[in-house]
Amino acid sequence: MSTHLVEQSPELPRVAVTFGDPAGIGPELVARLLADPKTRESADLVLLADEEELHSAGEDAGVDLDWARELLHPGPAPERPGGGFQRKAATAEGGRWALDRLRTGLDLARTGEVGAILFAPLNKSSLHLAGMTQSDELRWFEEELGVDSFTSELNVVPGLWTARVTSHVSIADVAAGITYERVTAAGRLLDRVLRGAGVDAPRIGVCALNPHAGENGHFGRHELDIITPAITGLREAGLDLSGPFPSDTIFLKARAGEFDGVLTMYHDQGQIAMKLMGFDGGVTIAGGLPIPICTPAHGTAFDLVGRGAANTGSVRNAFELAVRLARR
Template identity: 70%
Template sequence: MSTATNRPRIAVTLGDPAGVGPELIAKLLSRPENTAAADIVLISDETELKAAGEDAGVAVAYASDPAAGVPVLHDNSAGRPVEVFTRREPTEAGGRWALDNLRIALGMVKRGEADAILFAPLNKTSLHLAGMTENDELRWFEDVLGVEGFTSELNVLPGLWTARVTSHVSLAEVDAGITHENVVRAGRLLDQVLRESGLQAPRIGVCALNPHAGENGRFGRHELDVIAPAVAGLKGEGIDAKGPFPSDTIFLRARAGEFDGVLTMYHDQGQIAMKLMGFDGGVTIAGGLPVPICTPAHGTAFDVVGKGIAHTGSIQNAFDLAVRIGGRRAATA
């Protein structure tokens, strides 16, 4: 962390070069209040930053000296693929570049040189073309960092968080993942990250898996045999958890302010609701890792690349969250 100012040090990567990530980071860093909020290390090169600024219509200020008061460039020009990046479509070269920059950021985490990571949107097809064998970047982060505990993607809108018991698996595999242990672990993680974000007593609502919460076993016994006992276990640990509630109404209650977080059983159970409520402001955070790793909840948006219309709400919220949680970590380190 930055010991001179006790501000968080944020490692920033520009995501897939074929998408809107570079221009979003350029717009983010063109705002003085953002560069004043943290010590920012840009993992990129001058070629990418110049192109990002041109797309965004702004100049990206950076330096090699931390004392300059602008983001510091960790120059990865040596890692740039020899291929010219094709824009607006998944490519192996773009995936390699994105993974290489993220690997540098994760190395900073291992060495205690970063309090948080912010990365712009990635494209999973590009990542898999580049050799990533895991289903998603979270599992890849686990492997690179050597994390063995429970991790989960959490999705965030202002005033509402969600976590998942299962994530990037087929619906056919969801049933096997709904276990007492997994529900408890996911609930603990949601409570922990909410506390790290600044909430002292998070209120968590837990989704049922089956329609109508199973109708007392008529539509399945997950609620009776697994989820309700897990909720009781969370309560026994001092976590304010309630449920299981039918997933077709729990988000109405959450939107009304009854819950700070909702624990869902599978990916789309929460993601559909969250994206309907705030697509242009949503954030994804990787929970259970040594530091918060934040990114916009939207994708690479190939259809609007270079048009100057990419919305900055999610990247701004992701940056603010990285600063807030990273800052709390820096203050206690």
């Protein structure tokens, strides 16, 4: 690895960058991001990689990254597996490598050396093979950082943000996870993050859980007993929330510009709509943590590895959002 860090510019935020799972398209995406001169102009970078990873990423992307060696973090590198990483497959070695890089990023954030973290796509199977016991990386971040307050993945496409009350749980368990406290906490979190991203007075639409928003109790009472009272409480506290709206129409309102954010009740309720609206540019943020952590809202795409076909729209948007949040 390089033996020094670049001196941080007083005008630019510093962002730590990981290459994600080495088996997927993450290295290529980061290499293409680094090859764009605008990237260096907007932030001081700390690359959580080694020279071999940087070289391999440049080869995947077909770009020369020799200049980027000066940005490599000088800390001790994890041990590489003999023979290198298997590509296009979930492996324990790839998962351990990705988690080690993320731990380094969290350490840098704790000490104030970076203001945000951008990580390229991870593979949950690799992470679990590597020993991660949490359901997803957000829960892993919570434990690593000692966070015990409400957190939620937030998803962003240009002009619209979403947060969710429940996330990576079985559909059979969703209803039990919709409580007054969780709806309230998720609404406050989405409002707070939108303000932090520069939206002065966020307008948030809230999804119903049941079809037709429950039809006044005929299809379930979550809307009457939990969601509406939570919305009322948040409005009384000065937040601009409205709903609950049926989930099959709320995103029509959002696309028309009526909302800055949408609060959904479960994972696919928002993700299906958001990926249809902007799959090639979507961003995921780990909301509720003490530091901004951003990533493209897509996976490792093993089928695209080595083909030079990976779309950089999401990683570019994730980087720009990380810079904006770090600056604020």
